[in-house]
Amino acid sequence: MKKDQVTITDLARELNVSPSTVSRALNNSPFISEERKKVILELAKKMNYSPNQLALSLLNKRTKILGVVVPEITSYYFSTAINGIQDKVGSSGYKLMISQSNESFEEEIRLMEAMALVRVDGFLISPSSNTLNYDHFEKIKDSGFPLVIFDRDCVGLEADKVVVDDYSGAFQAVEYLIQTGCQRIAHITGSTNLSTTQHRRKGYLDALQNNNFPILEDLIVIGDDSSSESGVACMQKLLDLRQIPDAVFCYNDAIAIGAMSVIRERGIEIPDQISLVGFDDEPYSSYFKPSLTSVWQPIYDLGLLSAKILLDNLEMEKENPNYRFEVLKPELVIRESSRKII
Structure with a gap:
């Protein structure tokens, strides 16, 4: 049976003083003698007293909890x-309430409504692929x-946002x-609803056009999602x-790994016959044979900066009309799956 929590009234009754x-x-009031403070603190420790956090949050109008909703929790990203x-947020005394939408617009709404009911102090959201x-x-x-809003942009929504420059990474x-001599460069995309997909495709297209390469629609394959299974189907x-491509730029590393398995099954050499590039630079990418060339993203910094902006807003305790739009820069990490520059 769960024991009742010790209250201030219980301590007061034991010492025959007022609550x-x-x-x-x-609360270390200067109006209480040091001797009496010592007696009260020793009793509190002996009786395992702990403050009622709910009561404190109601008093301070803060729960010190932040709501985080992401499409999935288990992915490296x-x-x-x-x-x-x-x-x-940890050093600021905040706790996180973390949930995943599983790329569901309806689940995203339900989770945010539930978090609002328990009065989280603010929200950090990476929208689902179906959030339109x-x-x-x-x-x-x-x-x-x-x-x-972080990672995935919501175009037209006025809010603080932190994203990575997907366009620059793809470009x-x-x-x-192109500099390595590839002539038929294909692109396997992710879900077309995502801003990340749109920006990476635009980077792909502009890089071709800036180098006077023709845009060949049969070399652009739209994936059902961002999984390795999608990479397998698209690469097939x-x-x-x-006329097969001699290079493939993939929406992410998972798709690239799926594509790599199909290429090897067909007996095609990487990178001699087909160069392969992913996006995200997940830890496993460097352990494949051949190791995967990929676009590194400052993911940790993305979370860090998003949290900083939210904490800054909470400290202001008033609405900030000047929303921030922060764009972090990715870097290309060259490994064995792509040719050397000729």
Whole structure:
């Protein structure tokens, strides 16, 4: 059976003093003698007294809890971002309430409503791939909750945002493939709803156009999602073309790994016959044979900065009309799956 929590009233009854005297002593009031403070603190320790956090949060109008909603928790990308968030907020005394939407718009709304009911102090959200309507974000803002959108942009929504320059990362990758002598550069995309997908595709297209390469629609294959299975299906389509590509820029590393398995099954040499580039630079990428060339993203810093902006807003205790839009820079990490520059 769960024991009742020791209260200030219980301590006061034991010492035959008023609850207000105990409260002042526990809060190190200068109006209580050091001798009495010592007696009260020793009893509190002996009786395993701990403050009622709910009562304190109601008194301070703060729960010291931040709501975090991401598409998935177990992936390297989002777990690393959450580490950055945790490291930033932990030193400020905040706790995280973390949930995953599983790329569901409806689940994202449900989770945010549940978090609002328990009065989290603010939200850090990476929208689902199916989030095309932002009314729930507007509702949260109108209710007075600070909100930071990270990783995936919500175009048209006025809010603080922290993203990575996906366009620049894709442009770097494709221009590098061109410099290595590749002529037929394919692209396997992710979900078309995502801003990250759109920006990476734009970087791919602009890199080709800036180098006077033709845009060949049969070399652009749209994936159902961002999984290795999608990479397998899309790569099979590319290898069934009459003239196969000599390079493939993939939306992420998971897709690239799926593509790599198909290329090797067909007996095609990487990178001699096909160069392969991913995006995210996940830890396993360097352990494949051949190791995967990929675009590194500052994911930890993404989480860290997102949390800092939210904490800054909470400290201001008033609405900031000047929303921040922070863009972090990625870097191309060259490994064995792509040719050397000729």
